[in-house]
Amino acid sequence: MKQDISRKGAELAKNEDVFFASSAPLRETFFSFLRQCLTIAAKDLRAEWRTKEALNASLAFSTVILILFSFALDPNPEMMQEFSGGLLWLVFLFAGALVLNRSFAREMQNDCLDALLASPVPPSGLFLGKVLANYALLMMLEFLCLVEFGLLFNVRWLGNVGPLMLVMALGTWALTVVGTVFSALTVNLRLREVMLPVLVYPMMVPPMMAAMILTTDLLAGTALGPGNMLWVRVLVGFDVIFTLLGVSLIDTVLVG
Amino acid sequence: MNALEIDGVWKYFGDFPALRDVGFKVDAGSVVALLGRNGAGKTTLLRILAGLAKPSKGTVKIYGSEVREEPTRRRIGVLGHGISLYDELTATENLVLFGKLYGLNDAPKRAHQWLERTGLERVRDGLVREFSRGMRQRLAVARTFLHDPEVLLFDEPFTSLDDRAIAVLQSLIAEAQARGATIVMSTHQLREAIELSTHIALIKKGQLAYAGERRQEMLDDPTWLYRTYEGESAS
Numbered sequence: 001m002k003q004d005i006s007r008k009g010a011e012l013a014k015n016e017d018v019f020f021a022s023s024a025p026l027r028e029t030f031f032s033f034l035r036q037c038l039t040i041a042a043k044d045l046r047a048e049w050r051t052k053e054a055l056n057a058s059l060a061f062s063t064v065i066l067i068l069f070s071f072a073l074d075p076n077p078e079m080m081q082e083f084s085g086g087l088l089w090l091v092f093l094f095a096g097a098l099v100l101n102r103s104f105a106r107e108m109q110n111d112c113l114d115a116l117l118a119s120p121v122p123p124s125g126l127f128l129g130k131v132l133a134n135y136a137l138l139m140m141l142e143f144l145c146l147v148e149f150g151l152l153f154n155v156r157w158l159g160n161v162g163p164l165m166l167v168m169a170l171g172t173w174a175l176t177v178v179g180t181v182f183s184a185l186t187v188n189l190r191l192r193e194v195m196l197p198v199l200v201y202p203m204m205v206p207p208m209m210a211a212m213i214l215t216t217d218l219l220a221g222t223a224l225g226p227g228n229m230l231w232v233r234v235l236v237g238f239d240v241i242f243t244l245l246g247v248s249l250i251d252t253v254l255v256g
Numbered sequence: 257m258n259a260l261e262i263d264g265v266w267k268y269f270g271d272f273p274a275l276r277d278v279g280f281k282v283d284a285g286s287v288v289a290l291l292g293r294n295g296a297g298k299t300t301l302l303r304i305l306a307g308l309a310k311p312s313k314g315t316v317k318i319y320g321s322e323v324r325e326e327p328t329r330r331r332i333g334v335l336g337h338g339i340s341l342y343d344e345l346t347a348t349e350n351l352v353l354f355g356k357l358y359g360l361n362d363a364p365k366r367a368h369q370w371l372e373r374t375g376l377e378r379v380r381d382g383l384v385r386e387f388s389r390g391m392r393q394r395l396a397v398a399r400t401f402l403h404d405p406e407v408l409l410f411d412e413p414f415t416s417l418d419d420r421a422i423a424v425l426q427s428l429i430a431e432a433q434a435r436g437a438t439i440v441m442s443t444h445q446l447r448e449a450i451e452l453s454t455h456i457a458l459i460k461k462g463q464l465a466y467a468g469e470r471r472q473e474m475l476d477d478p479t480w481l482y483r484t485y486e487g488e489s490a491s
Binding site: 032035036039040043046047050051109110111112114115116117118119120121122251255256 | 308310327334337342343344345353354357358
């Protein structure tokens, strides 16, 4: 019996060795993929930081919309409780389209997209790298918009800041993933600035509905709980499904 | 050993067949001049070889593997019509970026070496958007050779290059040939292409009109190929 146990132990140890040996190339492939994604993201962020093309335009645009809304609606606290989330996410959507439009358009200058596609970076790595860069830019933009929104509409959002950031993070990921796929799809179109919102906004109805309802709740002081958890699940589900779809479809979108 | 195997490749743009049943093999170490008139399908074929487009029918293999496989792409260097460099990045940043994407562990060192080789060491920290046309082209050449590719694909490599860039590219092509790299270049510059090449492929209206070794007749009279296989005089 003792001998049997020790034999089984030896077999297990052997299997463990085999497992770690076989997972090493997998781990190396994963880290190599991650490095490539981060290299693409860092390149995009550096290029944007040097030119500030998309960031300046989207920040100026969102400020103008917020100011116009504040004049047009003459908001009072009761009114704001009803549609603060909707208003905020509309601004995020409009301003976000400007950032997302530049994402693949930047690659058309000097035919850079060809060099990226000819390189060993898989299209999914290129896509995820761009998603990460766009996500960072959009989150920064949205945070600035949120501050402006609080000041212009006298909305106190710091009370529920944690859950609010979670909703913004989930909603923005949805916008970024869908927007980046369509940015790749429309990159060769002459009217891409128009086509991107036309294609992206209808796709964004489910996550935007969820994000708007959750943001309105949170800004009105309602915490996340069983009553609105369904919308969090909608956001998470949408994010997961569309990230997987984007990763699997991007090769067809970019190479044909 | 075949470096390239192109088998029954068709490419449709809508209903228009840009390539029709193109097939030939290229031995490792060969220099192939891909010739043909404007719109013959040279760039389309090169884009398929580079993995930038998929054929509608047929297969392309590089050293026996599919072009879109990651290890295969590590072996290819492409110099297309555009310089494929980022205007907002410096010369060093551009080369280091591509070095990292090709998985080079010594990307900064290689970038430095190639900036020296292409005479751009002085402007290594300058933004590409501030470069002259010739400097941009030399940097594009450096990007193409950065990872020591075994298969080099050039689309009109000498068009719009300045004298210095042509000299740099010619010496690098000769060096690559000496180390056994396979080179495919599409060009309109008949004489230069024929002098540099070991093999010729002529495409006429999407079909392969000739594929084979360079002959003495071609060297004696570069228009001989067009006259013989296209049945017209070369312009």
